[in-house]
Amino acid sequence: MTQGTLTFSLPRRGAALAVLQRYGVYIAIAVLLLYNLFFTPNFFALDNFRTQFVQVVPVLIVALGMALVIGTEGIDLSVGGVMALAAAVIPLYIGYGLIPVVILVILVGAFIGLVNGSLVALVGVQPIVATLSLMVAGRGLALLIANGQLKSVTDPGILAVGRGDLAGVPFSVIIAVILVFGVALLVNRTTFGKQLMAVGGSRRAAELSGLPVKRILLLTYVLCSSLAAVAGVIGTARLGASVPSTLGNLIELSAITAVVVGGTPLTGGQVRVIGTVAGALLLQFISATLIKHNVPDAYSQITQAVIILLAVYIQRGRTATK
Amino acid sequence: MNSTQKARSLTGTVAFIAAVGLALTGCTNTGTTAGNSSAPETQQTVQAASGPTCSLDQYKGKTIDLKNAIVGFSQSEKEDNPFRIAETQSVTDEAAKIGVKKFIKTNAQSTLSKQISDIQDLISQGAQVLIVAPLDSTGLEPALKAARAKNIPVITVDRKLDSGACSNYVSFLGSNFVQQGQRAADQLIKGTGGKGNVAVLLGASGNGVTTDRTSGFLDQMKAKAPDMKIVAQQTGNFDRATGQTVTEQLLQSNPGITAIYAENDEMGLGAQAAIIAAGKAPGKDIQIYSIDGTKNAVQQIVAGAYNGVIESNPRFGPLAFATLKSFLAGTPVGQGIVISDGEYDPSNAAQKVDSAF
Numbered sequence: 160m161t162q163g164t165l166t167f168s169l170p171r172r173g174a175a176l177a178v179l180q181r182y183g184v185y186i187a188i189a190v191l192l193l194y195n196l197f198f199t200p201n202f203f204a205l206d207n208f209r210t211q212f213v214q215v216v217p218v219l220i221v222a223l224g225m226a227l228v229i230g231t232e233g234i235d236l237s238v239g240g241v242m243a244l245a246a247a248v249i250p251l252y253i254g255y256g257l258i259p260v261v262i263l264v265i266l267v268g269a270f271i272g273l274v275n276g277s278l279v280a281l282v283g284v285q286p287i288v289a290t291l292s293l294m295v296a297g298r299g300l301a302l303l304i305a306n307g308q309l310k311s312v313t314d315p316g317i318l319a320v321g322r323g324d325l326a327g328v329p330f331s332v333i334i335a336v337i338l339v340f341g342v343a344l345l346v347n348r349t350t351f352g353k354q355l356m357a358v359g360g361s362r363r364a365a366e367l368s369g370l371p372v373k374r375i376l377l378l379t380y381v382l383c384s385s386l387a388a389v390a391g392v393i394g395t396a397r398l399g400a401s402v403p404s405t406l407g408n409l410i411e412l413s414a415i416t417a418v419v420v421g422g423t424p425l426t427g428g429q430v431r432v433i434g435t436v437a438g439a440l441l442l443q444f445i446s447a448t449l450i451k452h453n454v455p456d457a458y459s460q461i462t463q464a465v466i467i468l469l470a471v472y473i474q475r476g477r478t479a480t481k
Numbered sequence: 482m483n484s485t486q487k488a489r490s491l492t493g494t495v496a497f498i499a500a501v502g503l504a505l506t507g508c509t510n511t512g513t514t515a516g517n518s519s520a521p522e523t524q525q526t527v528q529a530a531s532g533p534t535c536s537l538d539q540y541k542g543k544t545i546d547l548k549n550a551i552v553g554f555s556q557s558e559k560e561d562n563p564f565r566i567a568e569t570q571s572v573t574d575e576a577a578k579i580g581v582k583k584f585i586k587t588n589a590q591s592t593l594s595k596q597i598s599d600i601q602d603l604i605s606q607g608a609q610v611l612i613v614a615p616l617d618s619t620g621l622e623p624a625l626k627a628a629r630a631k632n633i634p635v636i637t638v639d640r641k642l643d644s645g646a647c648s649n650y651v652s653f654l655g656s657n658f659v660q661q662g663q664r665a666a667d668q669l670i671k672g673t674g675g676k677g678n679v680a681v682l683l684g685a686s687g688n689g690v691t692t693d694r695t696s697g698f699l700d701q702m703k704a705k706a707p708d709m710k711i712v713a714q715q716t717g718n719f720d721r722a723t724g725q726t727v728t729e730q731l732l733q734s735n736p737g738i739t740a741i742y743a744e745n746d747e748m749g750l751g752a753q754a755a756i757i758a759a760g761k762a763p764g765k766d767i768q769i770y771s772i773d774g775t776k777n778a779v780q781q782i783v784a785g786a787y788n789g790v791i792e793s794n795p796r797f798g799p800l801a802f803a804t805l806k807s808f809l810a811g812t813p814v815g816q817g818i819v820i821s822d823g824e825y826d827p828s829n830a831a832q833k834v835d836s837a838f
Binding site (some may be wrong): 199200201202204206207210213216250289307308311324378394397398399400402403404405406417446447450451453455457 | 715
């Protein structure tokens with residue numbers, strides 16, 4: 160009899176968990192929006208959503224790259240360091256114009272990614288260790304380049320990236336949407352995307368089946384760092400200042416959280432791009448809600464921690480059954 | 482007629498009380514001392530020092546000539562913000578000016594354990610005199626005890642240690658952070674006419690500077706402008722980007738905000754960017770007040786897009802060495818020496834912008 164109830168209740172609980180795993184982040188967003196609809200003044204105003212979307216862009220772009228790296232069962236802690244480097248480089252070369260400076264910054268990011276990727280793929284250093292060293296070195300180098308100073312950025316081109324818009328849609332949001340589509344296509348429609356997930360699923364199996372594992376890993380880290388560099392440009396543009404000492408500080412945590420909350424398992428083999436977007440938006444709405452309700456800092460930190468724990472707990476089942 | 486007379490005598494009384502208050506706190510408003518305002522205004526001046534003093538005998542130190550001394554300086558935080566850069570520069574410059582035998586500096590990179598070992602290193606490198614910018618109000622005791630054991634005089638600057646004046650260290654030089662908050666409130670009340678809604682951008686949580694600047698500001702607001710409403714208090718972590726993000730959120734949900742108090746200039750400048758993004762005029766539609774005195778912020782006052790800055794003078798070099806000199810010569814020095822900080826507003830920003838750091 161007890162056995163009967165057990166077998167009866169298990170699939171139901173399993174089904175509920177599966178729904179939470181698959182749609183938890185969307186449900187959470189819906190609940191938050193509903194709460195804000197009733198309890199937050201001016202939340203459902205166009206301007207407010209504009210603010211939320213503009214603010215989420217840097218985290219979202221970094222999270223896209225992070226999702227790719229996590230898909231290979233890796234992690235990239237150096238993204239904040241890359242953003243700092245981007246911030247440091249911009250004022251030095253902005254004299255050459257917007258496009259050259261953006262290309263240069265992305266190249267700098269790509270180079271850091273190449274170092275990360277080489278350490279992981281060729282030397283065999285664990286991703287967390289390899290990228291941890293570049294997280295520190297990146298910011299250190301940025302401070303060295305900038306001489307520790309923050310500088311105002313007044314170039315109208317770069318300010319437009321942060322503050323301008325096209326038909327009412329902020330440029331930074333347009334860039335983010337394009338990148339989301341790009342990464343989604345890469346993951347779901349290209350050989351590289353499939354290979355990337357194969358490497359994350361089982362590196363050994365991928366190697367045995369003749370995939371160019373090292374090249375895939377290198378390229379993934381290069382992509383992640385390049386995306387972080389773009390986030391650094393947008394962050395600097397939005398601020399109207401190059402602040403290498405703090406730009407992108409702790410952004411790796413937000414990005415990893417967005418990816419995991421969005422349903423990409425830390426054990427690799429899967430990349431959920433739209434889930435990542437939702438994860439980043441959820442974090443944004445949470446922080447907006449806490450600020451708008453004037454919740455003291457200590458409580459908002461605890462709240463965020465609880466949400467992360469909850470997300471990881473829900474994902475736990477998924478990783479176990481993989 | 483009668484009422485104007487009354488009003489006049491009232492303003493007279495207020496002015497008198499203000500003058501007495503200024504004299505009592507020894508708060509020299511550098512703006513009014515027109516005579517030497519072009520002189521080195523960047524130099525720190527001391528507020529009327531009262532309270533216990535410390536002498537060479539009490540400290541059981543020995544007379545040293547600074548010119549023949551090895552001087553160590555332990556900086557607490559990374560030199561990646563204007564305050565720390567200016568502070569280290571000032572101490573370094575003054576050491577060179579005096580011509581000390583050897584000047585060694587270290588940076589603890591915001592890590593307490595590193596500052597302890599930094600100070601121990603300085604001692605083992607033969608430092609005879611130490612200037613320390615403590616990372617926190619407690620925790621340096623092991624290092625200070627090591628200095629004490631060798632009777633090395635230690636002057637602490639900018640952050641006050643909880644205990645141990647004239648025993649673990651000679652004296653403390655620094656600003657009164659509570660007073661800075663009060664003065665920012667005064668500026669804000671004056672600028673807004675005591676009306677409107679205020680948002681507060683707090684510094685990093687759990688930091689003594691944040692606590693003091695907050696309590697000074699809030700108490701003064703409650704006392705002097707009970708009609709003004711504090712609609713939000715959110716941390717901006719002393720960081721420009723966070724200040725911007727938080728202000729954007731607050732402006733959306735509280736369109737009635739008319740003034741912002743930021744506990745450092747960087748957050749104030751972030752708030753300014755947020756106000757511009759919201760399509761409003763900073764300094765006019767929404768006023769901004771902050772504490773620090775960085776060039777970036779003072780220039781914005783000159784440009785009319787910022788309303789007031791209370792200075793927190795980081796140039797400790799001259800005062801620290803002067804204090805050391807008189808202490809080593811046998812003159813008792815105050816255990817707590819509070820410096821008087823300047824302030825910037827639209828009336829003086831243009832002429833004083835060069836003294837900003």
